[in-house]
Amino acid sequence: MSNGIEQKVLNTFHHLHTHAEISWEEVETTKYIENLLKESGCKVTTFDDCTGVIGDYGNFDQGLPIVAVRADIDALWQEVDGKFQANHSCGHDAHMSMVLGLLWRLEEEEGLKDKIAVRFIFQPAEEKGSGALKMVEKNVVHDVDYLFGVHLRPIQETAMGHASPVIVHGASQMYRGAIKGDDAHGARPHLNDNAIEVGAQIVNLLRQIHLDPLVPHSVKMTNFQAGGKSTNIIPGSASFSLDLRAQTNEQMDELESKVNGIIDTVKELYNVDIKLESVGAIAAAKLNDEAIDIMSKAIEDTLGKDNLDQPLVTPGGDDFHYYTIKKPSLKATMLGLGCGLEPGLHHPNMKFDHDAMINGVNILYQAVKHTYNL
Structure with missing residues (x-):
């Protein structure tokens, strides 16, 4: 991955971090991502009755398996340094930046676009537990075969430079x-x-x-x-x-x-x-061995076998799993990314090592390539 993409990911993160919007109000976030998707040649879909944006990149006309990658886009509403505000203390700003980084990494590789069919799902209202269901209602996964997600993990679960191929949410x-x-x-x-x-x-x-x-x-x-x-x-x-x-x-x-x-x-x-x-x-996670195996290989390729963690079992939840509940044939998993995050998710002053986002981009990139055996 070029240094230009790395800097673009970091710049995107800083913009999103300073322009946080709460669930179902991610209007400017949607517009911002929509413009970036269009700049990269995606076929873009937005919605009249809700926020969120979809970008299709690649060859969707030749019967290739469709791989979707989902990023949640909403922020929490919480008190930060004595003032209530929208705040990305759950890492959604990083998730959006990594998924956009994946798009730019795919775009960078010459000749790859005709060999893949990747859908980028920028989903609203994860913190309300209702955004995924809305996207299902909008048929964004009706033709999808594989679905990958990513989430930053606190230091109590895994270390910087490590990753797990699946988060077993409750x-x-x-x-x-x-x-x-x-x-x-x-x-x-x-x-x-x-x-x-x-x-x-x-x-x-x-x-x-x-x-x-x-x-x-x-x-x-x-x-x-x-x-x-x-x-x-x-x-x-x-x-x-x-x-x-x-x-x-x-x-x-x-x-x-x-x-x-x-x-x-x-x-x-x-x-x-x-x-x-x-x-x-x-809903609790529904596991898929094939998707987990793909993500495991991607982590090994990027971070090395010694930095591949076991499945992360957590009582936390994510509406990501409604996609597989509503479409049981979907092969899905969520990458758990070590990033030195402390003191914890949803803490108003949550911080993490921003270099971890580059690891996330590269792991997702390898997961897409492994899915297509490229």
């Missing part, structure tokens, strides 16, 4: 709940059900859920709000949030059943109205 489910009741005077606790006590009962029962200990899982209340400025009012209403995690989709189904059973039990016990609404869900 499933997650987020709920928003509401306890609905009437307030009462602090001297008359018998006249209502204290929403704080109702919430505490939910927490206590959640901690008593016991599932197969060999399959990682967790459930916890992550937000609870009740009462106001008056300390002599017993609140009858409250709002709360729940976060559920499980390493497999089957375990998640069981965990959800237990949680919903607890809510029904507490409703009956206190005779209060409790509403529970799903506000986001992500």
Whole structure:
């Protein structure tokens, strides 16, 4: 790869990092990437009702297998140095830069364009867990045979210069709940059900859920709000949030059943109205041996056999896996890239070694070539 492409990747990263946009609002990000795709001779597709952009590069008329490479484009909304802002603390700016770097690397090799059919998917709203489903709805993978993704990994999982051919994400489910009741005077606790006590009962029962200990899982209340400025009012209403995690989709189904059973039990016990609404869900990874083998070879070619890590098992989630759930024949895997990332993903001041992006470009490049046996 030429030094010109390396610098272009770094410049692109710095632009995207300083122009972050949150889920479903990635308007300028979409326009920026669209222009870069067109400059490289891609057939570009955008959408009237959502952000995101698709670029097709290569020969799509001769029946070649179609390889798609996906990058997520949205940022988180979080407090950074005392100010709330869109922030790429999950590395999506790096993912976009690497996937564009792959395009430029393919473009650089003379005679390669006629031998490949590569689709670049720049997907919105991964942080909402809904962007991949929207892209499936838009038929962006209906004719795709192979799908590759990439994600920066924290230093706790792997080191700079290492990579894993697959990230075994878990499933997650987020709920928003509401306890609905009437307030009462602090001297008359018998006249209502204290929403704080109702919430505490939910927490206590959640901690008593016991599932197969060999399959990682967790459930916890992550937000609870009740009462106001008056300390002599017993609140009858409250709002709360729940976060559920499980390493497999089957375990998640069981965990959800237990949680919903607890809510029904507490409703009956206190005779209060409790509403529970799903506000986001992500499926666990579906693994494909052929795609993992291709990515393993690509890592060995780029970093050496000693720097090829075992599959990374993580309780974190990614909506990438909805592509394979919605299209089971898709051969997909996500590259887990070591980059010295610390202190952790989603930390407002997350940092990593930017040289790792060049490793990512080269690994993805080798994965495409291995897929076509070039």
